[in-house]
Amino acid sequence: MLTKDLIGLIANASGMKKKDVEHMLSTTNAIIRENLMAGKSIQMQGLGALEVKARKERVIVHPRTGERSVVPSKSQLVFRPVANMKDELKKI
């Protein structure tokens, strides 16, 4: 499902205009991005949390040549669903 369809769903459910919803969604995402950049995790009620996780630098070995190289440390955006949501979606 694409963003457009989701917007339609949200508009239907909340009784708001699609255009407004679209605007709000993009604004929300912008806010979320900014906060993630600031190192904050986003708590979304009933959904879960979007977090930035630090991945450490590590050494990898090329299986064929045995060459070693270093994967630099980086951070990743991860989504940690709330237990409720997890359970709800376990079985459909």
Added chain:
Amino acid sequence: MGDNKLSWTELRRALASRAGISEKEANTFLNAFNEQLVVALKSDKQVRVNGLGTFKLQAVAPRKSVNVSTGEEITIEGYNKIAFVPEVGVKELIEGRQMSAVSEANEPIDPLKKLGAQAEEIVDILGELGQKPIKGQGDKVQSTNDDGQRTKEEVVEPEPVVEPEPVVEPEKPEVPEKPMEPEKPEEPEKPKKPKKEFHFMRDTLICVVILLMLLLGGYFFLREQLGGWIDELVNPQTEVRSEQVEASPLPSPEGKGEDRVQPSEVSYQPAEEEWTFEDILVVEEITEGSRLAWIAKKHYGNKAYWPYIYAANKEQLPNPSIIPVGTPIRVPKLSAAMRDTTDERFLRIREEARRKIEN
């Protein structure tokens, strides 16, 4: 709220102010968003949210497992897992943020990095020394080996000294092999460097183990010696008897058995008579790692009697604790009186032996 969390309320407020709507509206929207996301996931298993990423439902297949307590086989049912894949732009943004923010995390693994750099350097140097074609060149040679002319030229360039032959013979099959050969030893060279690190660690480990063994050995050695002395203190024998004139010296290996018989055959004798050690039970040759206390233990059943062995071999033992291997040691017979470790004569002999050791 907290410094590293953006709460629901904060998000709502930020949205309201940014989008120019009331907080209530913002709340409605956000709630609807969450609700519909779940609904959408249920129906479609995949929801893309522009500017954020894609939420996915991933099916985890059922698998078999074992009940840990009963050992029964059970089946863990399949289920759906929620996965989130950030949008490419967002991912890059976040990864970029990290570079500046968590640079201090680099430091602990710095030596490894250095090692990698070193390995590369060494490979470069080796390549130069051997004048070996680098990988790219080797590949080129291989690909052009159909026409002998060009191949020859390219092969000659990397190693003019080693192989003049390819120039003379336009032999095709041999040519591609030449550049390949020097390349092979080059490849295993790369992992060699890091391996060295492990060698170093292994060596350290071996050193530690050896040290431990030495310590243990020293401990047991000390215990042996001290144990002998403690035995002397703990088991003083009160009988004061002397040896009867026994039959001929029997160099029999079962010295112990003979010892046990002895006390019954001895008779009483006045105490202060110097002991002699003429009667020889057996002659033992000192072997590697052997010592008087052990010989005493072997033949008398008690380490504490080692001074007698010393006394019987005084002439050849300048120091009872340092005996050259192969020295024949006469093991004297013990009289019952000699078995009394509180006897003055025994103490004297022991004193003398110890003094010799200390000197």
